[in-house]
Amino acid sequence: AxxxxxxxxxxxxxxxSMVTRWTPECDRRLDRLMQYVRKTIxxxxxxxxxxxxxxxxxxxxxxxDLGGCTKTSKSTSGSFLGLKGPRTSFPLAAQSRKQGCxxxxxxxxxxxxxxxxxxxxxxxxxxxxxxxxxxxxxLVVCEDNTTCISVCRTGRNPTMRPLPxxxxxSLIHISEPTRLR
Numbered sequence: 001a002x003x004x005x006x007x008x009x010x011x012x013x014x015x016x017s018m019v020t021r022w023t024p025e026c027d028r029r030l031d032r033l034m035q036y037v038r039k040t041i042x043x044x045x046x047x048x049x050x051x052x053x054x055x056x057x058x059x060x061x062x063x064x065d066l067g068g069c070t071k072t073s074k075s076t077s078g079s080f081l082g083l084k085g086p087r088t089s090f091p092l093a094a095q096s097r098k099q100g101c102x103x104x105x106x107x108x109x110x111x112x113x114x115x116x117x118x119x120x121x122x123x124x125x126x127x128x129x130x131x132x133x134x135x136x137x138x139l140v141v142c143e144d145n146t147t148c149i150s151v152c153r154t155g156r157n158p159t160m161r162p163l164p165x166x167x168x169x170s171l172i173h174i175s176e177p178t179r180l181r
Contacts, residue, residue, distance in 0.1 A: 002094070004045045008037070009096035010076060017098060050087030053133050058092070059084045059140045060122045064099070064113035066106045075099045075109035079117030081125060084140070093121050107147035114143060114152065 001008035011033050018026050049056075061080040067073040076098055083090040097116070103109035122139050129137045143149050 005037075005043070006045060006080065006091070006094040007043075008033070009094060010078070011036075013076075013096050013098070045091055047082075047090035048088065049083070049085075049090055051085035054135070056083050056085035056088050057137060057140055058082070058122070058125045058129060059142060060117050060125075061142045062110070062114040062117040063144065064103075064106075064109035066103060066109050072098075073102050075103045075112070077109070077113035077116050079113065079121055081117070081121040092125070095120065107145055107151065110143065110145040110148040111151060114141070114148060 001012045011029075015026060015030055015033065059082055061082075062078070064075050064077050066075055076096060078094070078096045080094045081092045083092060095117070099109065099112050103112060118139075118141070122141070126137055126139050141152075143152070
């Protein structure tokens with residue numbers, strides 16, 4: 001799932017979190033997942049590169065659901081990092097993971113997802129890219145929640161004051177100059 005089937009990440013992570021408290025429902029979910037894998041065995045992840053490195057930029061996509069886990073009401077964060085250019089689309093990494101605390105709003109869940117995507121994939125990618133090609137690079141961050149975008153641009157949101165305590169993240173780290181779409 002981590003290397004060539006990003007579509008399986010959420011299902012695999014959801015089942016992996018139930019290993020210590022496995023139920024007959026988990027057996028049914030595992031069976032259904034295996035049937036899906038069997039029917040889609042010929043599907044794989046492909047990337048293509050046709051540009052020079054100066055025409056390629058890393059893109060980070062982050063998204064979250066609000067209360068996706070029916071048992072704990074915790075949200076699930078998803079991140080995808082890829083290289084994009086005029087003739088380039090190359091996947092680098094993806095992640096799906098349950099958030100540590102219950103989020104109280106969709107923008108809060110989106111901010112947590114974006115923070116983890118930047119911390120785990122975006123910032124290390126920029127450092128590696130600058131070291132490899134000896135040039136500055138801008139990380140393009142793609143986000144679909146307008147409240148999350150405005151919080152990231154300003155670096156603060158007075159209605160989300162408990163965010164640093166509950167999720168242990170700082171909005172200042174997210175608001176560094178990035179282009180948000």
